[in-house]
Amino acid sequence: MSGTKPLVEISMGIEAFASEWLHCDRISSYLARMVSHNRTDSLLYANLLSSALNELLETAFAHHGPEGNFSCRVSRLGDSDVIELDLPCDDMTLAFYRDAAQRLTQPDLAGIYHSALFSPGKPDPHLGLLEVAVDYRARIAIVAEKGNRLKLAAELTLEGAAA
Amino acid sequence: MSIDRSYQASFNENNQEFVIAGKLRPQSEDEMRPLAEALTNSLAQVRGTFYLNVKRLARLNNVAFRAITNLVSQVCDTRPELRIEVVTSSVMGWSTRKFLPLAERLPNVTVNEYDNDFYPGQSFLEEGGFIPILRNQTKLTWRHERHLLPRHGLKPGMTVADICCGIGDFAVLVQKELKPSHILALDHSRTSLDYARKVAAEFGIADIEYVYGDASEMVIEDNQFDFVTCRHSLQIFDRPELILKELYRICKPGGRVYITNEKNSHCLGEPRGESIQWTYTEVAKLFADFKMDVELGPKSRRYLADAGFEDILVDSFMVTNGDGDPQDFANMIQAWENVFAGEMARDRGDSPEFIARFRQGFQDQIYAALHPKGYAGWPIWAASARKPT
Numbered sequence A: 001m002s003g004t005k006p007l008v009e010i011s012m013g014i015e016a017f018a019s020e021w022l023h024c025d026r027i028s029s030y031l032a033r034m035v036s037h038n039r040t041d042s043l044l045y046a047n048l049l050s051s052a053l054n055e056l057l058e059t060a061f062a063h064h065g066p067e068g069n070f071s072c073r074v075s076r077l078g079d080s081d082v083i084e085l086d087l088p089c090d091d092m093t094l095a096f097y098r099d100a101a102q103r104l105t106q107p108d109l110a111g112i113y114h115s116a117l118f119s120p121g122k123p124d125p126h127l128g129l130l131e132v133a134v135d136y137r138a139r140i141a142i143v144a145e146k147g148n149r150l151k152l153a154a155e156l157t158l159e160g161a162a163a
Numbered sequence B: 001m002s003i004d005r006s007y008q009a010s011f012n013e014n015n016q017e018f019v020i021a022g023k024l025r026p027q028s029e030d031e032m033r034p035l036a037e038a039l040t041n042s043l044a045q046v047r048g049t050f051y052l053n054v055k056r057l058a059r060l061n062n063v064a065f066r067a068i069t070n071l072v073s074q075v076c077d078t079r080p081e082l083r084i085e086v087v088t089s090s091v092m093g094w095s096t097r098k099f100l101p102l103a104e105r106l107p108n109v110t111v112n113e114y115d116n117d118f119y120p121g122q123s124f125l126e127e128g129g130f131i132p133i134l135r136n137q138t139k140l141t142w143r144h145e146r147h148l149l150p151r152h153g154l155k156p157g158m159t160v161a162d163i164c165c166g167i168g169d170f171a172v173l174v175q176k177e178l179k180p181s182h183i184l185a186l187d188h189s190r191t192s193l194d195y196a197r198k199v200a201a202e203f204g205i206a207d208i209e210y211v212y213g214d215a216s217e218m219v220i221e222d223n224q225f226d227f228v229t230c231r232h233s234l235q236i237f238d239r240p241e242l243i244l245k246e247l248y249r250i251c252k253p254g255g256r257v258y259i260t261n262e263k264n265s266h267c268l269g270e271p272r273g274e275s276i277q278w279t280y281t282e283v284a285k286l287f288a289d290f291k292m293d294v295e296l297g298p299k300s301r302r303y304l305a306d307a308g309f310e311d312i313l314v315d316s317f318m319v320t321n322g323d324g325d326p327q328d329f330a331n332m333i334q335a336w337e338n339v340f341a342g343e344m345a346r347d348r349g350d351s352p353e354f355i356a357r358f359r360q361g362f363q364d365q366i367y368a369a370l371h372p373k374g375y376a377g378w379p380i381w382a383a384s385a386r387k388p389t
């Protein structure tokens, strides 16, 4: 994204990432702490960012292609931070994220999110993305790239949003 | 200072409260089973209102959220008479928003951000009216504390936390003159924190982190700081031992906690000593009516001992009109009068006659402070103690 300043990036093989559930929590906590120190309220900011980031990572954990590199980058754009996940995808995951992108353009996203949040049975697989879009008011962009890769970018404006 | 531990859960039958704290990010619903069972058992024991306290739950993913809310929904279906109150905290940022939709769906459930009613005097202290008081006070106490702090163990290079930092001027003075490596300053007043950040920015001060939080339940890891200060604040909580427990927790073993408190009824002045004494005896009663013990100073020793500290050191000093410009002292008294005999006395429902006499004592102390042969004083107890290693 233009005008953004990369702050921190973590990158590893997707198999390594997806081999251990704790990675989602560890990476989201670590990155959130790294980028929050110069925000107005570092603890509050880190708390919010970690929560949103964790949802994105849990989504990628469950939906990704079989092999290739996985990276997660946080960049700064003024008061906003942009989280970018870059992951391998196959046809099935591509379809999953296409669906997600399509749902995210629907009106009454909050309604969709809330009914997914409380739906009986198996959780809606897009729940995390819906939450980040609604509760964290993120602008989410999902773009398929060549070489069976996919980029998911979420722009979050958390500065001042908590107060 | 991250929150990197998993969850703790406990149930207190006496107040029908189930507390979940820490981090809940399970991969599967199976991992939620122990917690779900504990929650189910607790719910089964409760009549009337059940409190689900998530004030200190820092992280929660949707697997955990759905497991908890499923359980709550089921109970609500079968026991329509049961009320469930989810208690959240604004300190976490996300939790109120996350739980509110549950209250929209289930008539038995309410969600309450508890911060609004910590203790009866909270609003006076968190609103803008207190800023001039704090600014004047710190200016005057610093003359004494700059010498006392090293004696109480504060050394250059230490990591310091100032809890209940108010407008943050103390942190700035410590940073400038005593050169710690880093200061975290925490308060629960957004107005004061905004002010603090503005001042720090104007003076180009880095290395002080101003954070919003609740001193009685801080989102700070254990054993983080060499020196933890909490000034003029234990005396404003109805249960100071809870705050002290938190100060103890975040202090490193071998580190020290430093507290200052007053004994307001001992404020004094001459001439017009009697009127001054009467007013300050009333100040102590006024605060007591709002469940604050501004007589706490001399009790510091006991509080520190009861909290498990060792090597307790208690000092006291008198801030007086002779410390510098007597007008500074007078300004502080005027700022006190404005709030104590203004908003607070009004809130208590005091009569105009009482308020007039109450105000007179402050005016008399100002008179004493500015009188060429006068003397006016404000006594402070500064105490510190070590956390055992």
Ligand SMILES: C[S@@+](CC[C@H](N)C(=O)[O-])C[C@H]1O[C@@H](n2cnc3c(N)ncnc32)[C@H](O)[C@@H]1O
Residues within 6 Å of the ligand: B118, B122, B125, B126, B134, B135, B137, B138, B163, B164, B165, B166, B167, B170, B186, B187, B188, B189, B192, B213, B214, B215, B216, B230, B231, B232, B233, B236
């Ligand atoms: C009497 S002032 C003292 C401020 C500062 N230490 C000083 O000496 O100037 C008490 C402070 O405690 C803060 N406070 C009240 N309740 C709090 C809580 N639960 N957590 C953190 N701070 C709190 C108030 O906002 C206020 O700034």
